[in-house]
Amino acid sequence: MRRALTLLACVLTVAARAEEFSFDASEFEKKPFEFGGYLEFKSERAQLNRDSSLYKLNGLDLDTLDRNTATLKFNAKYTQGITSLNLRASTEVRHDNLVTERTNRFDEAYVSLKPDPGVTVDIGKQALKWGKGYAWNPVGFVERMKDPNDVELAREGYTMVAADFIRNFDGDLKTVAFTPVLLPVSDQTNHDFGKPDHLNAAAKLYLLWHDTDIDFTWLGSGSRTPRFGFDFSRNLTSALEIHGEWARMRDVEMRSIDAAGKVTTRTSDATSHLIGLRYLTESDTTWIAEYYRNGTGYTESQLTDFHYLVDSGNPALFAKAKQIGPLYSRPNVGERYLYLRASQKEPFDIVYFTPSVTLIANLDDKSYSLTPELLYTGITNLDLRLRASWLHGSEYSEFGEKQNERKLELLARFYF
Amino acid sequence: MKKLTALLLFLLAFPALSAGAIDGAQILQKVDRNLEPESYEMMRKLINVEPDGKKKEFVLYSVKKGRDKIVALFLAPQSDKGRATLRLGDNMWLYIPEVGKPMRITSLQSVTGGVFNNADILRIDYTEEYAVESAEEEKDQYLLKLKAKTNEVAYDKLKMWVDKKALLPVTIECYAASGMLIKTLRFKDIKDFGGGIKRPATLETDSPLYKDYKSVMLYAQIKKRDFPDEVFSLNNLSRVEDLRK
Numbered sequence: 001m002r003r004a005l006t007l008l009a010c011v012l013t014v015a016a017r018a019e020e021f022s023f024d025a026s027e028f029e030k031k032p033f034e035f036g037g038y039l040e041f042k043s044e045r046a047q048l049n050r051d052s053s054l055y056k057l058n059g060l061d062l063d064t065l066d067r068n069t070a071t072l073k074f075n076a077k078y079t080q081g082i083t084s085l086n087l088r089a090s091t092e093v094r095h096d097n098l099v100t101e102r103t104n105r106f107d108e109a110y111v112s113l114k115p116d117p118g119v120t121v122d123i124g125k126q127a128l129k130w131g132k133g134y135a136w137n138p139v140g141f142v143e144r145m146k147d148p149n150d151v152e153l154a155r156e157g158y159t160m161v162a163a164d165f166i167r168n169f170d171g172d173l174k175t176v177a178f179t180p181v182l183l184p185v186s187d188q189t190n191h192d193f194g195k196p197d198h199l200n201a202a203a204k205l206y207l208l209w210h211d212t213d214i215d216f217t218w219l220g221s222g223s224r225t226p227r228f229g230f231d232f233s234r235n236l237t238s239a240l241e242i243h244g245e246w247a248r249m250r251d252v253e254m255r256s257i258d259a260a261g262k263v264t265t266r267t268s269d270a271t272s273h274l275i276g277l278r279y280l281t282e283s284d285t286t287w288i289a290e291y292y293r294n295g296t297g298y299t300e301s302q303l304t305d306f307h308y309l310v311d312s313g314n315p316a317l318f319a320k321a322k323q324i325g326p327l328y329s330r331p332n333v334g335e336r337y338l339y340l341r342a343s344q345k346e347p348f349d350i351v352y353f354t355p356s357v358t359l360i361a362n363l364d365d366k367s368y369s370l371t372p373e374l375l376y377t378g379i380t381n382l383d384l385r386l387r388a389s390w391l392h393g394s395e396y397s398e399f400g401e402k403q404n405e406r407k408l409e410l411l412a413r414f415y416f
Numbered sequence: 417m418k419k420l421t422a423l424l425l426f427l428l429a430f431p432a433l434s435a436g437a438i439d440g441a442q443i444l445q446k447v448d449r450n451l452e453p454e455s456y457e458m459m460r461k462l463i464n465v466e467p468d469g470k471k472k473e474f475v476l477y478s479v480k481k482g483r484d485k486i487v488a489l490f491l492a493p494q495s496d497k498g499r500a501t502l503r504l505g506d507n508m509w510l511y512i513p514e515v516g517k518p519m520r521i522t523s524l525q526s527v528t529g530g531v532f533n534n535a536d537i538l539r540i541d542y543t544e545e546y547a548v549e550s551a552e553e554e555k556d557q558y559l560l561k562l563k564a565k566t567n568e569v570a571y572d573k574l575k576m577w578v579d580k581k582a583l584l585p586v587t588i589e590c591y592a593a594s595g596m597l598i599k600t601l602r603f604k605d606i607k608d609f610g611g612g613i614k615r616p617a618t619l620e621t622d623s624p625l626y627k628d629y630k631s632v633m634l635y636a637q638i639k640k641r642d643f644p645d646e647v648f649s650l651n652n653l654s655r656v657e658d659l660r661k
Contacts, residue, residue: 021618025459025636028475028491030660036494075498075513079658114658118646129517154514166652168645174504177651206650211507213520213650235507238523238535238568280524282592345529351466351629352529377529380472381495415494 037074040413043067049391049405053310056318057325058403060098065404067096073154084112086126090154107156120164127157128181130204130217132233132243135339135360136292136332138272139229139247141219142181142202148332148339148360149371149389158183158190175208185223194223211235217247225251239280246273252296255327259305261320270295276339284345290338297335298328300364307396334398336363352378367393367400381415440551440560441543446583447576448483448541451615455481457659458638460488462537464530467628474528476537477660479641483541485648489656500653501527503538506568511653518650523570531599531621531631535570542576545569556580571598582606584615599623609638 046065049055069092076087088108094101110124127144131137135148144155160183167176181202185193193200200222207214212234219227229247236242252270257263276290298306306328309321327333343356354375361368373387389407393400452458462474475492484505490496498513501521509518510527521527523535546562546569553559554577562574572593577586588601600623603616619633646652647659 021463021632021634023459023461023634023636025461025475028459028477030657034657036497038495077657084658112655114655117644117652120651120655127516129515131517132519134519152512152515155516164651166646166649168649175649177649179651208504208507208650211505233520235520235522235568238570241520241522243520278520278522280522286525345526349467349627349629351464351626352472377495378470378472380493383495413495415497 032080033076033078035074035076036416037072038413038415040069040071040073040411042069042071042409042411044069044407044409046404047406048403049401052403052405053307053321053396053401054329054403056310057322057329060403062097065097067094069094082114084114086110086112088154105156107154118166122162122164125157125159126162127155128160128162128179129155130215130231131245132213132215132231133245133274133276133290133292134278134288134341135290136274136294136337137245138274138292138295139215139217139231139245141217141224141227141229141247142183142200145331149358149369158193160184160190173207173209175206177206179204179206183223190223196223198222200224221250225249225253241278242276243278244273244275247271247295249295254296255324256298256302257306257309257320257324259308261309261317263320263324272296286341286343286345288339288341290340292332292337292339294332294335294337298333299335303328303334303365303398304396307401310401311396332360334362334364337361338363350378352376362393362398365393365397365400367391367397369399369402383411383413383415385409385411385413387411438551438553438558440548440558443551443558443578443583444543444546444548444560444562444576447578447585448543450582450584452480452638453611453613453640454483455479455640455642456613456638457641459636461634461636462528462530462532463632463634464528464532465630465632472530477656479643479647479656479659480540481643481645481648483544485645486538486540487648487653487656488538496528498657499527500656501534501538502648502650502653503534503540504648505540505544506566508534508538509650509653511650513654516654518653523568531623531626531629532633533570536601536621536633542574546574549573553580557586567593582614597624599625607635609635611640613638613640 044067048062048065071092073090078085089106092103106125108126110122110126113121128142131139135151137146147153160181162181165178183200185198186196201220203218205216212232215231217229227247227249231245233243249270251267253265253267255263255265272293272295274290274292279287306321309317338361340359343354346353356373358371359368369389369391371389376384387409391399391402391405457479460476464472476488477491478488480486487502490499500511502509508521510521511518521534524533526533545565547565549561549563551558551560557580558578560576564572571590573591575589579586585603590598592598599621602620604618605616607617608614617635622630
């Protein structure tokens, strides 16, 4: 009887163990058509700053703004031989105290041809992402601007023809990849890229040289003024990475308004650059720090002049400020910024739990936004994120004059 | 008599030879090749087990070429599907489809959470990263003490116990430069994968830094296969899926 019980216990243990760690790889056979995506619900409450310029420009009469957003993102890929069709679409419904809006769009829809492992040609709408910066990418010449408050947010692409020619070598120079791009702009196609009726040429040359990623980027004259730049990224140790970007833009037109309401347009070359690092401490805290010099940004006194006009109480000056307002209400409109993010992996032995805090500061007027965040990914195919934001700054400073003063946001994302 | 004295002096001066010296470097080379062929593809399931028994699973398709080129594509769960990681020597990158471009990662970070870090998931040949400091013979195992060749390697030192007959690792202890034990890797369940590949199908790990947690890697469909060098480049990270047959 004792033997039988021992034998039964052994059998049960082996069975439990086998069940615990089984792997049937045939469940993951490749299929010609694959799809996936996620459904996301986001609920936000923003405490508005009634004294701020942007609040006044937007003509609001609210203390708080509650917004609920439902987003469906859908990805699909169909592969046949050397050809694949790639789709990335989204539909979003946003409801707040003021309005209900619906947006449907294809972020990407392109055909990819791969005749050789070292050659790819992509035709259609696609989102190219150039640069090594985490929060900003001054060398991203053919993409929509990144939101430093949500760097992983999917961005809409442009319609273009792009190719990749890749060669690998032994030695100090390990990889060379060349990416030429043709991007047409007309009233119907890529109309928000720049001036219409141009076929814009751009290119990126990538090198992996002495264990350092180096990119040279270029955009020719056309819908935008010509520009060129480079970036780099390198691991210095098993826990430290450094990166940087530098971009030179020719003949950039900058419009500004002075304290008397006079609008001036100045054309000159502009240089932007960024230097940053990512460091993992022994206690699993990841630090990301970036310094960004925005060559097309407004100086502290230019920003002060604009906010002063909005605050002046003079209807004529307010109207002038409102007219030029969109230029001043862009994200990161100043000249010098610091981005600092600290995230702690799985504190208190809670796996898949990542608290973090992000600081974005305008170094000229000393205003800043501070964003603590709690992220939990412990439930398969579900991400839960709680995020708060505080914006702080003196009168007429960038973050002190934003519409929001504080914000609380809860996000749930289900993957399928 | 003179000849005998000379021989005795020689043996005293080189005791290792007299004891039948163990060539640790050669053993390590054999361990590398017995674990995997130089160029191959394989499927892996990675399971993170929490103290209460709760599990999170990832499935990866990986291809490797030469001693230091490896790329891995996440096939599951859906939240991670399409993510790809590339390693070329000491360089590592992660590609997230939503972000749309590769970013450099370091060997001590973990793309999956849990006890395995990037160096474990994108492991290249041990001989590429470590030099053998000493080799000892135990009852039915060899004990190799390994030292990292550069400071970019995840673990500064390894103690590797190798099965004498199979020349496959049994247990590996991983240490930081401070001497602290970071984790222990245990290789189990030797299986014949065909094509002359016979190796452990299970790798378990635990760490004093993650008390009561463990992570497990299960191997399947390991096959010899050659790939062009261009597969192992940043520009191809969004297209790793195309390699699957």
